Amino acid sequence: MPAHNLPTNSGAKPTLAVFKFSSCDGCQLQLLNLEDELLTLVGAVEIAYFLEARRRVLPPPYDIGLVEGSISTPEEERRIRQVRRDCRYLVSIGACATSGGIQALRNWADVDEFIRCVYPSPEYIKSLETATPIAAHVFVDFELRGCPVNAEQLVELLSALLLGRKPNIPTHSVCIECKRRGYPCVLVTKGEPCLGPITQAGCGALCPRCERACYGCFGPMEQPNIRSLANQLKNEQGRTNREVKLALRQFNGYMEPFKQAGDYYERLEQKET
């Protein structure tokens, strides 16, 4: 019996391709860091395209495509369409691919001004006005959150895909993971500005485990009540509208509803001055 139920293009082992767009490679590294599971994975799929790991490239089509990074250049805009055509299942992985990532902070600024400041010969730089998630350009079959993605979730996603079952990727708060693991709450015991109550689980409450506040790198959870948490940070912890805005505008600042909420606190901040 085959180890997978995925209908393949070739009838042989399903093929896996990993693509990089504007990103830091951290999510691909999570795949390489898997070690034990990676060997199993290599047994279960044909790694057809993964430039970070091997030079050999097999031609498309691919059964599963993982995409890391945001779309921030005209060339990437074209390339993602081809990648979509080449892949049966397309999964965007990580904050950049699912929200635009940290580079999407430029969406609130003047990109040309950045380019003039940073590069000695700005005329060579071909950059889009905005950095945007993959799903803003092509249809994606699944989005895996995190900066970087969590290795266990990556394995779960691939195992589910290969078997043809629904992946177990919860959309509830980080708090649930935090409490299951028995970490004392940093918001309640220390007055830290923890975003865990509005952030999607998946990391295993990594930051509270190190006695630090969650800064939301897995993006908004299902139906987050951002205003209530913000009121708590402002009224009980004495934080400003600007601090709330900056807390929301980080790795997933361009993902709804963090985006609208960040803009809202920016308007409140501007009204004050």
Next chain:
Amino acid sequence: MSDTTAPLIHKQSFLPKDAMNALVRRLVDEGYTVIGPQVHDGAIMMRPLTTADELAKGVCDEQDGGRYRLTDGDSEMYFDNVVGPDSPKRYFFPPQQKLFTLTIKGERFQVDDTTPKPPKYAFIGIRACELAAIKIQDRVFGIDVDQQTFRCESDQYYRRARQNALFIVVNCTRPAGTCFCVSMETGPEAIDSFDLSLTELREGFIVRTGTEKGVALLGQLPAREATSAELELASMKLRRARDQMGRRLDTRGLKEALDKSMEHPRWDEVADRCLSCANCTMVCPTCFCSTVSDTNDLATGQVTRTRFWESCFTHQFSYTTTGPVRSTIRGRYRHWLCHKLATWWDQFDTSGCVGCGRCITWCPVGIDLTEEATAIREQQTEASDRSGRGFVDEWAE
């Protein structure tokens, strides 16, 4: 055996402070995994220990809605604090537990039970409200065979862990700002269901035996007759504790009031504040919901089923083909509060709340169920028949 020990049950005596070391050592020697209150990262957690030095001695806690701080206390006092986020629930009903594996063997599945054998637990320093919570979970998990109301089938792990456990309960002499056990009639003094109960004085403990196991254990320790002054002091401290409850809840007619308040406007107000983060359900010692998830091993094809603590505050909890049945935070908070204080009675013939105050302290925005329930009960006439207003986009204003 019971002929000679029976008169000794519920007998009070005096145990000097330094006997705490011997007590812990004794339990360890008898093969118990001893669980007691310890300081971890700024909170009192119920964790395994092997010596009395690890107990949270000389530490007080300050608790209020969404706020918890530890302060220095009387260095002679072992238990001058109350419950933290943990409770024995973590040990009887673990937050994450592998249940079984399935392996394909030819044309069939082979099922292997992977539930571990629970250790023999001895809890030191649990409180009266926690014993009450355990009695409620006994009904939920179906180990209380005499009662008629339980609906779930008996949970084997819970039953084994629970039946082998030893309870050394501490009567509360310094309740926290979020405690209301007096209103729920669960504390501050434990009346039954313990092996030993301790009331702490500065020089030692007034110890009461509750079972033969407790009598045998106390027999190994340097206890002596308690003087009448010591007994009087202990009961004074407990009387004073009753008057120092941080919160109160009038439960008379509360179930009936809640049952007919489904459209009360207060639900909208609390829904504006509730994060649906589920902290309240995770820390509640009676909340029992779980979910299972299956993972498959790519190499062997083996499937593992794992059980996790789940909460009625998640979408997945009530998810059907058309989406979550309780799609609003209003609906989820209402469901939770009504379950704790009203529908639990229909289901298990008991309250689902023991007044421990955890859900108040550990709610990141300090939502207080005593306040919510009181508001709903007191504004009965204004209850209007409003339909759920669903999602309102307020950011664009």
